Amino acid sequence: MNKSDISNPERGKTLVLVLTLLNTVLIAAVSALQVDATIRANQANRDSQYYAVQFTGSLIQTGARSDYDLNTYSMLLTNTQEALVAEYTAMQRQNANDQQGFEALTLESQIYQARADRAGSLSFLMTDPAYAPASDQVLPNITAYLSDLNSYSLELVQKQNDASDAYHRWNNKSDSYVAVLTMLAIAFFLLGVAQMVQPSVRLLFSSFAIGVISIGILWTLILLVF
Amino acid sequence: MEKPKEKDNRLEVWIAILIALVSLTTALATWRTASLGSKAGDLIYQGLLNAVKRQAAANEDWRRAYEEAGYARDYLVNLDGLIVQENSTDSASQEHAAQLRTYLLPGMESLATPLGKDPSYLTPEGWLNVQKRFDELEAQSSDLSSLDPLASFSQADTYYAEQRWLVLGTILITVSLFWLGLSQLSHLRSRILILVLGVFVYGIGLVWSLGVEFVFFILRGGVL
Numbered sequence: 001m002n003k004s005d006i007s008n009p010e011r012g013k014t015l016v017l018v019l020t021l022l023n024t025v026l027i028a029a030v031s032a033l034q035v036d037a038t039i040r041a042n043q044a045n046r047d048s049q050y051y052a053v054q055f056t057g058s059l060i061q062t063g064a065r066s067d068y069d070l071n072t073y074s075m076l077l078t079n080t081q082e083a084l085v086a087e088y089t090a091m092q093r094q095n096a097n098d099q100q101g102f103e104a105l106t107l108e109s110q111i112y113q114a115r116a117d118r119a120g121s122l123s124f125l126m127t128d129p130a131y132a133p134a135s136d137q138v139l140p141n142i143t144a145y146l147s148d149l150n151s152y153s154l155e156l157v158q159k160q161n162d163a164s165d166a167y168h169r170w171n172n173k174s175d176s177y178v179a180v181l182t183m184l185a186i187a188f189f190l191l192g193v194a195q196m197v198q199p200s201v202r203l204l205f206s207s208f209a210i211g212v213i214s215i216g217i218l219w220t221l222i223l224l225v226f
Numbered sequence: 227m228e229k230p231k232e233k234d235n236r237l238e239v240w241i242a243i244l245i246a247l248v249s250l251t252t253a254l255a256t257w258r259t260a261s262l263g264s265k266a267g268d269l270i271y272q273g274l275l276n277a278v279k280r281q282a283a284a285n286e287d288w289r290r291a292y293e294e295a296g297y298a299r300d301y302l303v304n305l306d307g308l309i310v311q312e313n314s315t316d317s318a319s320q321e322h323a324a325q326l327r328t329y330l331l332p333g334m335e336s337l338a339t340p341l342g343k344d345p346s347y348l349t350p351e352g353w354l355n356v357q358k359r360f361d362e363l364e365a366q367s368s369d370l371s372s373l374d375p376l377a378s379f380s381q382a383d384t385y386y387a388e389q390r391w392l393v394l395g396t397i398l399i400t401v402s403l404f405w406l407g408l409s410q411l412s413h414l415r416s417r418i419l420i421l422v423l424g425v426f427v428y429g430i431g432l433v434w435s436l437g438v439e440f441v442f443f444i445l446r447g448g449v450l
Binding site: 017020024025028031032035036038039042043046049050053054056057060061064065067068071072075079103104107110111112114115117118119121122123124127128 | 259263266267270273274277278281284285288289291292295296299302303304305306307309310311314316319351352353354356375379382383386389390393394397398400401404408
């Protein structure tokens with residue numbers, strides 16, 4: 001024990017007290033930040049799962065819808081072609097002086113045409129102005145139809161990904177805040193030891209505590225900024 | 227006159243009682259803060275379950291609506307072909323059409339009901355209003371379609387908000403506990419100063435926590 005320790009055993013205790021106060025305030029602030037980060041992570045996790053559920057529903061709906069719409073359009077094409085084939089064959093039978101065959105095939109063509117007309121009127125692709133062909137010679141705009149059909153699903157996927165990213169970001173921050181809190185708890189221990197030991201060693205422990213607190217502050221600032 | 231040593235001992239007892247009281251409050255505040263997080267978690271869990279149930283019901287309703295639309299389309303397309311056949315001058319074709327109307331059409335018609343039979347399901351553009359049928363199916367399964375996951379999420383958010391504010395109160399109370407502990411270890415002069423600081427911080431923490439609890443109790447319509 002050196003002379004100054006004996007003459008002034010309280011030396012450096014005020015510094016330790018101030019550091020303890022600073023550390024207490026820091027721990028309080030970081031605890032609040034940690035709770036906030038955890039809450040944000042939980043909310044983002046919830047949103048991510050909710051969007052995933054909605055996305056599966058959207059896929060099922062678009063699947064059922066596109067199946068119906070494309071089948072209706074396919075029905076229109078099949079019946080139109082059947083009507084045309086029957087009509088051409090009827091003309092061939094007429095040229096071959098087969099009147100009975102001509103009449104039977106003409107009727108068949110009319111039946112197919114009636115079916116095709118109904119399929120056309122029921123087809124979303126043929127009646128909606130956004131996709132309907134401008135004339136009989138062109139096809140409906142299937143690319144635009146599929147793009148519009150999937151746009152909501154894609155929007156949901158984007159939201160789900162964003163929420164999932166936010167969850168990971170906040171969860172990582174929350175974990176880091178726990179690490180900062182652990183460091184500040186170590187600083188508490190060092191300050192406690194500093195309070196108990198001789199003045200000459202007190203400063204050494206205090207400087208260790210200052211180092212640990214500084215790292216904690218720096219880390220917290222980095223977490224707040226990024 | 228009271229000796230300083232006796233005065234010091236009496237103060238120590240009072241500080242010890244205060245520390246016990248603040249420790250109890252800290253435990254209570256920590257429990258309440260944790261229970262708020264737990265309540266919010268339960269509500270999120272409930273909301274997600276409801277979301278899955280509701281979406282499963284909606285998926286089934288969409289599947290059924292488009293299945294019925296498919297039946298209705300097949301019926302209407304076949305019916306129009308049949309009408310042409312019935313109106314033809316060919317007697318064999320007419321007889322064929324009559325047979326189809328007797329034996330084929332009733333089955334198709336029953337599957338196509340209501341979309342293929344009720345004109346109100348046709349849109350002005352001419353296609354079948356599947357959305358209308360879906361809405362009806364949703365109304366029929368109202369026990370599932372009326373589940374509101376967003377209401378659970380919104381309620382969970384109020385618990386999270388309360389937790390955020392209550393954490394501040396809990397921290398203040400914990401800080402006061404630290405100061406009271408320090409006052410117990412200090413010497414007489416600095417002890418009183420630190421004690422006053424500790425009691426002051428505790429008071430702020432307590433009032434803050436009770437205030438937060440009261441405000442959110444009112445906001446949730448009387449639910450703790």
